[in-house]
Every structure is written in structure tokens, then in C-alpha cells.
Amino acid sequence: xxxxxxxxxxxxxxxxxxxxxxxxxxxxxxxxxxxxxxxxxxxxxxxxxxxxxxxxxxxxxxxxxxxxxxxxxxxxxxxxxxxxxxxxxxxxxxxxxxxxxxxxxxxxxxxxxxxxxxxxxxxxxxxxxxxxxxxxxxxxxxxxxxxxxxxxxxxxxxxxxxxxxxxxxxxxxxxxxxxxxxxxxxxxxxxxxxxxxxxxxxxxxxxxxxxxxxxxxxxxxxxxxxxxxxxxxxxxxxx
Amino acid sequence: xxxxxxxxxxxxxxxxxxxxxxxxxxxxxxxxxxxxxxxxxxxxxxxxxxxxxxxxxxxxxxxxxxxxxxxxxxxxxxxxxxxxxxxxxxxxxxxxxxxxxxxxxxxxxxxxxxxxxxxxxxxxxxxxxxxxxxxxxxxxxxxxxxxxxxxxxxxxxxxxxxxxxxxxxxxxxxxxxxxxxxxxxxxxxxxxxxxxxxxxxxxxxxxxxxxxxxxxxxxxxxxxxxxxxxxxxxxxxxx
DNA sequence: ATTCTGCATTTTGAATTCAAAATACACGAA
DNA sequence: TTCGTGTATTTTGAATTCAAAATGCAGAAT
Numbered sequence: 001x002x003x004x005x006x007x008x009x010x011x012x013x014x015x016x017x018x019x020x021x022x023x024x025x026x027x028x029x030x031x032x033x034x035x036x037x038x039x040x041x042x043x044x045x046x047x048x049x050x051x052x053x054x055x056x057x058x059x060x061x062x063x064x065x066x067x068x069x070x071x072x073x074x075x076x077x078x079x080x081x082x083x084x085x086x087x088x089x090x091x092x093x094x095x096x097x098x099x100x101x102x103x104x105x106x107x108x109x110x111x112x113x114x115x116x117x118x119x120x121x122x123x124x125x126x127x128x129x130x131x132x133x134x135x136x137x138x139x140x141x142x143x144x145x146x147x148x149x150x151x152x153x154x155x156x157x158x159x160x161x162x163x164x165x166x167x168x169x170x171x172x173x174x175x176x177x178x179x180x181x182x183x184x185x186x187x188x189x190x191x192x193x194x195x196x197x198x199x200x201x202x203x204x205x206x207x208x209x210x211x212x213x214x215x216x217x218x219x220x221x222x223x224x225x226x227x228x229x230x231x232x233x234x235x236x237x238x239x
Numbered sequence: 240x241x242x243x244x245x246x247x248x249x250x251x252x253x254x255x256x257x258x259x260x261x262x263x264x265x266x267x268x269x270x271x272x273x274x275x276x277x278x279x280x281x282x283x284x285x286x287x288x289x290x291x292x293x294x295x296x297x298x299x300x301x302x303x304x305x306x307x308x309x310x311x312x313x314x315x316x317x318x319x320x321x322x323x324x325x326x327x328x329x330x331x332x333x334x335x336x337x338x339x340x341x342x343x344x345x346x347x348x349x350x351x352x353x354x355x356x357x358x359x360x361x362x363x364x365x366x367x368x369x370x371x372x373x374x375x376x377x378x379x380x381x382x383x384x385x386x387x388x389x390x391x392x393x394x395x396x397x398x399x400x401x402x403x404x405x406x407x408x409x410x411x412x413x414x415x416x417x418x419x420x421x422x423x424x425x426x427x428x429x430x431x432x433x434x435x436x437x438x439x440x441x442x443x444x445x446x447x448x449x450x451x452x453x454x455x456x457x458x459x460x461x462x463x464x465x466x467x468x469x470x471x472x473x474x475x476x477x478x
Numbered sequence: 479a480t481t482c483t484g485c486a487t488t489t490t491g492a493a494t495t496c497a498a499a500a501t502a503c504a505c506g507a508a
Numbered sequence: 509t510t511c512g513t514g515t516a517t518t519t520t521g522a523a524t525t526c527a528a529a530a531t532g533c534a535g536a537a538t
Contacts, residue, residue, distance in 0.1 A: 024320065025492070026308075050520075060493045061520090062301070066308055069265075073312035075405075081263065082499055082520060097402040101347065108343040163336040166314075167406070264522070289490075299523045300490090321490060321529055 025059055030067035032057070037076045037087055038177050048077065048085040074173055090181040092232045098174055099223025105168055107216035110199075112159035114208035121158045122203055128154065129200050136193050144189070149176075151196075155215075175226075182229025188222070195221070264298055269306035271296070276315045276326055277416050287316065287324045313412055329420040331471045337417065338462025341410055344403060346455035349438075351398035353447035360397045361442055367393065368439050375432050383428070390435075394454075414465075421468025427461070434460070 033053075036042045048068070050061050057064065068085050071077045077085045117125075128151045135144040149172070156165045195218045202211035272292075275281045287307070289300050296303065307324050310316045316324045356364075367390045374383040388411070395404045434457045441450035 051518090062492055062494090065521090066305060066492095069305055069308045070312060073309065083501095084520065094401055097400040100351075100400055101344070101402045101406065104343060104347045105340070108340065112339075161336040161339055162333055163340045163410075167340065171402075290488090301522055301524090304491090305522095322531095323490065 024063070026063040026066035026070070029057060029059060029063050030070045033067055033071055034074070034076060034173070037071070038173070038180055040180055042087050044087050044089045044181070046087050048087065050084065074170060076173070076177070090178060090230070092227060092230050095174075095178045095230065096223065096227060096232070098171065098178065099219060099226070102168070102171055102175065103216045103219040103223065105164060105171075106219040107212045108161075109156050109159045109164060109168070110202075110212035110215035111208050112161060112164075113155060113203060113215075114206045114211045116160045117158050117203060117206070125151070125155065125158070125203060126200060129196055132196065133193065136189060148192075175222075178226050178230070182226045188225045191221070192218075263302070265302040265305035265309070268296055268298060268302050269309045272306055272310055273313070273315065273412070276310070277412070277419055279419055281326050283326050283328045283420070285326050287326065289323065313409060315412070315416070329417060329469070331466060331469050334413075334417045334469065335462070335466060335471075337410065337413055338458060338465070341407070341414065342455045342458040342462065344407060344410075345458040346451045347400075348395050348398045348403060348407070349441075349451035349454035350447050351400060351403075352394060352442060352454075353445050353450045355399050356397050356442060356445070364390065364394065364397070364442060365439060368435055371435065372432065375428060387431075414461075417465050417469070421465045427464045430460070431457075 033042075042048065050064060054061050054064050068077060068079065072079045072085070076088060078088050079085050128147060132144060132147045132151065135147060152172075153165075153169070156168050159165075195214065198214045199211065199218065202214050272281075281287065289303060293300050293303055307316060307318065311318045311324070315327060317327050318324050367386060371383060371386045371390065374386060391411075392404075392408070395407050398404075434453065437453045438450065438457065441453050
């Protein structure tokens with residue numbers, strides 16, 4: 001092989017002077033792979049050729065394989081015995097199940113929030129909400145979505161249950177993937193913004209029941225929208 | 240180095256004739272490691288020396304490191320940058336958080352069960368319950384515990400939400416660890432058996448509200464018992 | 479005595495090498 | 509022609525090797 005057996009820089013930016021980098025190679029690879037799967041650059045069901053990916057990333061197979069193990073645990077790829085890896089399919093039933101669970105967890109999050117959010121936290125959430133509304137009015141889709149993720153994450157942080165936070169983070173990865181797969185440009189903006197307003201209201205009132213319900217329902221409706229985007233007809237009977 | 244550079248068998252049993260084995264080496268290693276962590280053979284907080292483990296397992300570092308990545312995702316070990324791995328501590332707050340989430344998920348499971356369990360499934364659960372009672376009467380701790388795990392898993396299977404099932408499986412690993420750490424020999428047997436009876440009753444009545452509540456509360460009480468075993472005083476205020 | 483510096487040793491991170499399994503393909507028999 | 513069988517090629521699984529980072533320690537300077 002070649003790639004000039006210099007102790008070459010890992011092909012990152014050159015301009016940053018002191019190079020603060022920490023971060024194992026497999027983490028970088030995992031991050032990039034995750035992106036590729038989420039955005040459909042690696043389409044669902046496609047086989048992953050280790051060799052090709054190694055070449056395109058310019059890394060050896062060791063860190064790539066380690067990264068694949070991480071992605072497998074996240075459910076983004078499947079590891080087949082002696083036959084490599086493939087990108088997992090987006091099964092509508094699994095997506096429905098996912099949102100069912102997420103909705104329940106959001107409900108828990110709401111209940112905890114009502115108990116544990118102090119004035120500072122509420123003010124912070126309110127501010128995030130206002131900024132989202134700005135993006136909404138300007139129809140800045142990317143920014144809106146990014147803030148949306150951040151708001152939801154922040155809410156769970158404030159809820160103060162570390163396990164819940166981790167869980168929601170990892171499930172959010174799958175939600176995001178389902179969203180992409182559904183190509184959700186969503187005319188749900190308006191509805192969603194209204195629901196956020198309700199959530200904020202319940203939070204300010206510290207009404208545990210209302211907060212739990214609104215957050216849960218918000219997630220349910222998001223799920224319904226995503227499933228519609230996946231071409232699932234409304235009837236929610238199993239199998 | 241030595242260990243006799245023959246193409247030696249991977250040091251598994253010799254007697255089995257046809258060698259049916261499937262299963263990558265890293266999976267075997269992960270399985271064994273998991274056991275060691277769960278049962279405290281590798282105590283919480285202890286550093287893991289790759290070299291020593293490799294020698295004791297008689298495998299090279301590659302599969303061991305892959306296994307460590309898996310365990311890290313399960314939250315059983317922590318990977319430090321350039322400084323190896325250590326077994327995660329059992330933080331009582333994290334355990335409390337864990338049971339808070341598990342209880343909520345059990346509640347969801349119960350609600351779904353009431354909708355989706357058919358006669359056959361209920362009969363099956365009833366039978367498992369009876370067998371548990373037998374073990375209880377005979378004070379067969381191991382068998383009781385094993386069946387307990389199986390019963391709970393089966394219930395979630397019947398609930399029919401794949402994401403929920405996966406989630407509970409992975410969280411159950413942590414629950415088990417907390418249990419061991421608490422050295423829960425439990426005089427909770429009797430109470431637990433009674434709660435199981437209630438659950439079965441609600442299931443047979445297909446009472447969603449009752450089933451959801453009993454399952455949730457059962458998990459909560461288990462959590463309380465474990466936390467007690469960890470030496471946590473009752474007061475449930477944070478931080 | 480204490481702290482700092484530089485070197486030796488150990489341990490981890492990643493590339494490479496080697497072996498085993500799976501796949502593709504060509505040839506021959508029915 | 510079609511179906512098997514055997515062989516070559518490719519791809520994966522795991523061990524080994526090499527390089528970089530961290531750790532431990534001895535000696536010097538204050």
C-alpha cells in the first residue's frame with residue numbers, strides 16, 4: 001500500500017495552530033459513518049464494503065471495524081457473521097414502536113420537569129422557545145430543526161435523570177433517521193410551534209399532569225407525521 | 240512471546256466432535272467480560288489491563304478491544320482516552336435514575352399487554368408464575384431468579400413493542416449489576432411473589448390501568464430494595 | 479527535603495499481516 | 509441445458525507489528 005507512509009496528519013484542518021485534538025480515530029470514523037447513514041448517503045439495506053470505506057476514509061480496517069461495532073449498538077448497522085455489515089432497514093413497525101416508547105419517556109420527562117425546573121431553567125427554556133419562533137417566522141428550516149433538538153435535549157437535562165437523558169439521546173438518533181427517511185419537510189411547523197407553546201405554558205405553571213401530557217402527545221404527533229411520511233396509512237393495528 | 244504458535248484451537252472444549260460453533264471471538268469475550276463485571280469478579284472502578292486479560296482469555300488484543308467497545312456502549316466499562324478502560328462505578332444516583340425509567344417502561348409494557356395478550360399468552364404467563372411459586376416454596380434462589388428474569392422478558396415480548404423489548408433487555412443488564420452490587424439476597428421474595436400474583440390478576444382481567452400500575456410499582460419497589468441494599472437512606476431528594 | 483526535568487519502561491492506538499470463511503466462476507456429468 | 513462439484517478470488521476474522529502516548533523513576537537544581 002502507499003498513502004505515503006509519513007506520519008501524516010489525519011487529514012483534518014490545517015489552520016488550527018495548537019491542535020487541541022483528543023478523540024480516537026474510531027470515534028471520528030463512527031461520527032462520520034453515523035452522518036452518512038442518517039442522511040442516506042449509505043442507503044438502508046446496502047452492504048458495507050470495509051475495503052472501500054477504508055480507502056475513502058484513509059484509515060485501516062481496525063478503527064473502521066471498531067466504529068462499526070459502535071454503530072451496531074446504536075442500531076444503525078447490522079453485523080452479519082463472516083459476511084460484513086449492512087445498513088439496517090427502516091421498518092415502519094419499528095418506527096411506530098420507537099415513537100410509542102419515546103412518547104412514554106417524554107411523559108416521564110415532563111413529570112420530572114414540573115418538579116425540578118427552577119426559575120432560571122424555565123427562563124432559559126423560554127428563551128430557546130422564542131428563538132425557535134424567530135426561525136419559524138423566517139422559515140429557516142435548518143436552524144429551527146437544530147434548535148428544536150437542542151430544546152428537547154435541554155428539557156431532559158433539566159428533568160435531571162441521567163439515564164433518561166442517555167436513552168433519549170440514543171433514541172433520538174433513530175428518530176432523526178426515520179425523519180430523514182420520511183423526508184419530513186413538514187407542514188407540521190405551525191402545529192409543532194403551537195404544541196411547544198403549550199409545553200412552555202404547562203412548564204411555567206409547573207403543572208406536572210399537563211406537562212407530562214403535552215410532551216407525550218407532542219411526541220406522538222411527531223410520530224404520526226413521520227409514519228405518514230413513510231407511507232403508512234393511519235390504521236394503527238399491529239402486524 | 241510464546242503460547243506455542245501452533246494454529247491452536249481457541250482453547251475451548253475439546254470433546255465436542257463436530258464443532259458447531261458460530262459466534263465471533265469478540266462476542267464470546269464480551270459475554271465473558273459482562274459476566275465478570277456483573278458478578279463483581281472485576282470490581283467497580285478497577286482498571287482493566289488489556290495485556291492481562293488477553294493472556295487469561297488467550298486471545299489477542301484485537302477481539303478484546305472490540306468487546307470493550309460493546310461493553311462501553313452497555314455502560315459497564317468506561318473507555319479513557321489513551322489510558323485504557325475501567326469498570327464503571329455503581330453510582331446510587333444512577334441506579335435510582337435507572338429504576339425511575341424502568342418503572343415507567345414497565346408501566347407502558349403493562350398498558351400494551353392488556354391490549355395485546357391473548358388467551359394462550361396469558362396461560363403461558365400463568366404457568367411461569369406457578370413454576371416460580373414452586374421455586375419460592377423450595378427456596379431455590381437461583382432458579383427463582385432465573386425464571387423471574389424470563390417471566391419479565393416474556394411479558395415485554397407479549398407487549399409486542401420491539402424497541403421496548405430491546406431497551407428493557409439492555410437496562411436489565413444494569414439492574415442486574417446493581418442487584419449484585421447491593422448483594423440482594425432479598426427477603427423481598429414474599430412481597431415480590433405477592434406482587435406477581437397481582438400482576439397476573441390484572442393481566443387476566445385485561446385491566447390496562449391496574450396492570451400498568453402494578454407492573455410500574457413492582458419495579459419501583461424492587462428499586463427501593465436495591466437502593467437500600469446499596470446503603471441509601473430512604474430520603475429521595477436529589478443531589 | 480522538595481520539586482522539576484529527562485529518560486526508560488509500559489501501555490495504548492492503529493496499520494499490517496496471516497488465516498479462515500464466503501463468494502464467484504469454470505468445468506464436467508447427467 | 510442444467511445442476512453440482514471443485515477451484516480461484518475476494519472478503520472477513522484475528523494475530524502481530526509498529527508507533528505514539530502515558531507512566532514511573534532517578535538525579536539535579538533550588
